Amino acid sequence: MSKPKKRNPLKNNLLLKKALSDLAGQPMRLIRKSWQVDSIHAHPRADGLLKAGTPVIYALWHGRMYCLFKAVPLDKVAILVSPSNDGEFITRIAQRIGFHHFVRGSHKRGGTQAILGLRKALLDDRLSIAFTVDGPRGPRYQVKPGIIRLASQTGVPIIPLGSASRWLLKKFDRSWDHFHAPLPFTGIHLEYGEPLQVPPGLDEEEIRQYCQKLEEELLNINLQADSVYGFKNRERL
DSSP states (O other): OOOOOOOOTTTSOHHHHHHHHHHHHHHHHHHHHHOEEEEEEEOHHHHHHHHHTOOOEEEEOGGGGGGHHHHSOGGGEEEEEOSSHHHHHHHHHHHHHTOOEEEEOOSSSSHHHHHHHHHIIIIISOOEEEEETTTTTOOTTOOOTHHHHHHHHHOOOEEEEEEEESSEEEEETTSTTOEEEEOTTOEEEEEEOOOBOOOSSOOHHHHHHHHHHHHHHHHHHHHHHHHHTTOOTTTTO
16 A cells, blocks of 8 residues: 655645745845945846846846846846746745736746737837846756747847856755855846847747857856856856
């Protein structure tokens, strides 16, 4: 007779999840405020787009998502979160940190709703979008085609976003994304790469080529960011 499976007490306990998200959100907000931006490098065209305040699609690696906390105006950027209970947990933490706008959906659940929500945020609400382009489960440093399709359909340019921190609490080498967790009060360098304007009506091969082009730019600007603090040869990727 097989043993009954152990139940995860957090899986369906929404009240407990809400309490934990509230508890986790405030320390993360304080840690974000403690980080100091030491330096910024922006491609001239990216700098022009940022100064104009027009909607853009920010592209970044999942493992360096901390850079969003300092690199984008939190009140003018929408982020995509899962419609699941875990997504609600993430949304509440993000609200405590300072994000205002969310689009609920995923590739597996509510995919059509997510696409419509992202298009509305960009074209109607005039918000920017932030994409972890290799998330939510990898493979690491491989751009998935969703961001290219969205940029092609909307005409909104993609700005690759890179970063490095002077001191890391930890780089989680065993996690699929090699997640970077900067120490409180550490310095951060930000990189805004060359914008990518994606034309309409692409076929699958052209989408693949644009994915590769974005991958190369993201790898390059993150290597450049690491070199600011003396890390070279992909030792922190």
